[in-house]
Amino acid sequence: MLLYGYKRCSTCRDAHKTLQESGANVQFHDIVDRPPSEQTIRTWMERSGRPVEDFVNTRGTVYRERDLKHAKFTEDEWIRELSKDGKLLKRPILETDKEVFVGYHEGAYRRIALGEDQ
Template identity: 50%
Template sequence: MEFYGYKKCSTCRNAHNHLKNGGIELDFHDFVVSPPSVDTIKSWVEAYGEGVMPFVNTKGTRYRELGLAQKNLSDEEWLTMLSNDGKLLKRPVLVTDNGVLVGYDKAKYDKLISNQ
């Protein structure tokens, strides 16, 4: 499993620790320090199956600073923006063999732990 988040984000740290404490080994990729490529994000979007918007951190400071709520961007424009600025990505993103989880959902993480 691959874990993508932001090291300074307490939610990301809690989610990562939850999985580690449950016996799941994974690497922490800080996507603010090193944002994922457009192709990587596109693969997440396709695996998740609900479009690009679930991956946009609409509650984040950067989203508000850039006035993105008032903009009507295409999926390709979003993908480019997300790959250029990791703070625009909703976090954490967990890539498993069976798909992608976006955000920290304790129940879904517990299910992953129990199914290992």
């Protein structure tokens, strides 16, 4: 399992801790230090069945500071922006062998770690 998050984000730290405590073999990837590639984001969209908008951190400071609420980006433009600045990505993002999950819910993460949602 690969958990994409921001090391200074308490929710990401909680998600990582939940997975570890549940016995999951999980690696952490800091999306601020190393933003994901455009191809990685496209793969997440495909595997999760979610649109690019679901990967945008609309509550973050970068989104607000850049006034992106009114942006009329195409899907390709959003993907490009997300790949340039990891703080624009909603987090955490959990990638398993079979699925991609956006956001954190403790109970769901525990089930995922135990293989129930695999």
